[in-house]
Amino acid sequence: MSTELDHRLAGLDVYRVGGAVRDALLGWPVTDVDWVVVGATPEAMRQRGFKPVGRDFPVFLHPDSHEEFALARTERKSGHGYTGFEIHASPSVTLEEDLARRDLTINAMAETPSGELVDPFGGRADLEARVLRHVSPAFIEDPLRVLRVARFLARYAGLGFVIAEETLTLMRRLVTSGEIAHLVAERVWTETEKALGEPWPDVYFQTLDDRGALAVLMPELVADTAQLDEALGRLQRLPEDIDSHEAAFWRWARLVEHLVPEQRRHLSERLRLPKAVSRLADQAAHTHRLVHETGMVDGKRVMAWLEGIDAWRRSERVPSLIALVSLDDASLAEDLALAWRLATQILPKSLVDEGYKGRALGEELARRRRAAIDGVMETGR
């Protein structure tokens, strides 16, 4: 957007803020641009054609670029969790006051439309030193920040970022005070889903575990630390054919695939996971069991696996799940692919043509599929 020519901004005191400033300085792709407006009223914004969107905050969307313009505000803690805040937005709130309420110094920089940096908390120096550091003691007013810091580390760990010691102490305090337990499930999952899409998702979970936060938020994961380590190692090992927008869901599935059904159910309920995520996790868990349980993989186990992943009704995921198997056992994956192909060639319609119907049709279909699968699993292995 060419800000200088934008008549809606003429005479407004506006600054680019937050992630856009940070990522531009870092050479990281900038996805969306947020702005702060100083000295304006909601009425003035509406008159200029900005569309109000904030339910809790005075935030407006630019009618053409759809970028977010927020009136400068301060926040004060007034209750537990993420929602317990008193917001104070008025034309008297300064840019520095707005930046001071933010979580990390690298997120508390602003830039004028002509490119001049406003950096009252040393964000640029911390960016250069690769340090995630809180802006002020008010960091502990928002327990979501423990997850945010872990997520930023999951994004930038490869650039050499670390968390400042004093910030680690505050994160720990948010856990020991019990404040982190007040986070609502949806917030926890939203941050976790974003973290699962970052380049180093294992770092997110490791950071939360190191601070004691994982034991509070996802206790099922820390029940067995050796297994957690193994699961974290699996996060980068995904089937090749999956869509990139599905990668976060797959990573979650890989994280929990070793858990017993009851643990997975508890975790799904605790985090109120979307159904699609829990279903994929269940499918990955069935696949994990097929690969890792001791004993021969015979036709009976393959049938049980196909039923477990709901293959006959939801066949679209089967190739990806077979690709998952191939990461651990290429020859088993080859057999499964052949068995699946032969089994799906047995069509209910041809059985109908042969005169089968009703219950007998279902039984004959299952029998022939099983025979096809047995043929592969017995000769192939």
Ligand SMILES: Nc1ccn([C@@H]2O[C@H](COP(=O)(O)OP(=O)(O)OP(=O)(O)O)[C@@H](O)[C@H]2O)c(=O)n1
């Ligand atoms: N709990 C929070 C949430 C947000 N912020 C501030 O609000 C800005 C915008 O938040 P958000 O859009 O969630 O994050 P970004 O920093 O833009 O990061 P991303 O690249 O993930 O969008 C952050 O930079 C940070 O200054 C904060 O201080 N504390």
